Amino acid sequence: MIGDVNFYLNSHDNPHEAELEVMIAEQAHSGRGVATEVLKLIMHYAVNDIGVTDFVVRIKETNNASIHIFEAKFGFIETERSKVFKEVTLRRQVTEDFKAELDVWTESNSKRVIFEPF
Secondary structure, three states: OOOOEEEEOOOOOOEEEEEEEEEOOHHHHHOHHHHHHHHHHHHHHHHHHHOOEEEEEEOOOOOOOHHHHHHHHHOOOOEEEEEOEEEEEEEOOOOOHHHHHHHHHOOOOOOOOOOOOO
């Protein structure tokens, strides 16, 4: 296992909001696009199979790579900063355009091998 990706449905205000979490624990796999690929897959699943309409992530303010993935690749927008926890909160609403992007990517990569065998 090189890391993990999760989402949690834990918002009392919005039952269709998922909090995403991704970690690449093996440094040899960091920076190779693995996080981006698995995030696309899990967001596609969350939107199409669970009915998620909003995503939120909380990232340590020093983790520039993760912040970049969510802002530049997925269009998340910073909504708050916590001085206490030293983290940034980013959010993304699922629009029809975003859903279509996830559908196209997932369809075109459904037979692609994401990970090389160990």
